[in-house]
Amino acid sequence: MAIKQQSNKFIQMTTAPVERLICSLAIPSIAIMLTTAFYNMADTYFVGSLGTSAVGAVGIAFPLMAIIQAMGLFFGQGSxxxxxxxxGAEETEGASKMAATGFFTALIVMASLSILGLLNLPSLVRLLGATETILPYAMEYISFILVASPWMAAAMVLNQQLRFQGSAVIAMVGMLTGAILNVFLDPLFIFVFDLGIRGAAQATMCSQIVSMAILLIGGSKKDNIRIRFKHFSPRLSIYREMIRGGIPALLRQxxxxxxxxxxxxxxxxxxxAAIAAISIVNRIYxxxxxxxxGFGQGFQPVCGFNYGAKLYARLKRAFWFCIRLSSAGLLLTSVVFAIFAPRIIALFRNDPEVIRIGALGLRLHCISLPFTAWLVICNMMTQTIGKALEASLLSMSRQGIFLLPALFILTPLKGLLGIQLSLPASDIVGFIVAIPLATRVLRQMK
Incomplete structure (x- = not known):
């Protein structure tokens, strides 16, 4: 029965009209991505009433959250x-071993890193960039984020695995439930239980555990690969494939x-105020x-199945559909954000200095936002089809190869404005670099 269900999914992914198929997968994927964003947005919104330093503490925790997400994406997208x-090649047994190995390895690795972080908490928080006024808030918040990190990464792994199997709706339900729970628990823990910023972290921890449980239980039903410990196969050959598929996401995050x-x-x-403003802009971005x-993640399972089945013309058609639609969506979003930037920043922290810095930063981000569609969709395509070198270069270009030098060059020249200019500048340069790389990969598919 399971083999027949997998065969039905293969037929659907390789024969259904790609536009309709991608949209059906993209809508839940967009909801999942919005949900992930709301996890961070909810904390920033409710913590805003505790003061600028508290908002800054959430911003200090952002790179740690990115690391946790990076590990979840590494094991999730790698598997x-x-x-x-x-x-796509109808090899169900290999898929089952990969799914279990990715899930259990993520739990083990993140539990180890969590213990290491808790043992060195003050040093970790200072390393993340906390000022002396932000430090006490950040230590409270980050300690609970570290405790939650194994469940956060495991939920991300399950989310990615289900999405790549074409079960985006189940993945959406699990993540959306956690996000809604987080929105309700934040004010309850922060204000009713008077836990302050610690309550925001505890709300995130509880919601992430619930998300993981729903994804684990819901993902074992219907025609999905079931996570079973007996399929856990920590072998070099499996990890080699996992690294090949997951390293671009790890590098990016x-x-x-x-x-x-x-x-x-x-x-x-x-x-x-500067840290708080940049933190708010990052979350809006x-x-x-x-x-x-979301469109990229709706494209990835279609890309993987059709590449495995050697249906390259179908893959290219799906690719260009995603480029057109996501570029148009980001262009519209940029216009709206640029017009209402001060009001949007004020929703999170009604501090004149935070609004002034944040509104300018958000408008500068809007200049480059439409260009990122090409960069990210190309990155997802090369990653999904196993082009590790090209995918890694595209992943590193935006957040590392160009952003870090831009920060070190523009900040001494322009001060705070230089920091705000760095990301849009790196986005535009990354877009230019991605054009020949992705074009060459597309031409190789004959």
């Missing part, structure tokens, strides 16, 4: 890319974390990017 190709730490240290010179990543 998920292989799973989609294996199912890991470099984003490093860049954010550098930004926090540079912005700290200009006070807690992630929210906008959810449109692009």
């Amino acid at each position: 998920g890319n292989y799973i989609s190709r294996a199912l 890991g470099l984003m974390s490093i860049s954010t730490i550098v930004i926090n240290h540079f912005a700290g010179v200009y006070g807690d 992630i929210l906008a990017g959810s449109i692009m990543f």
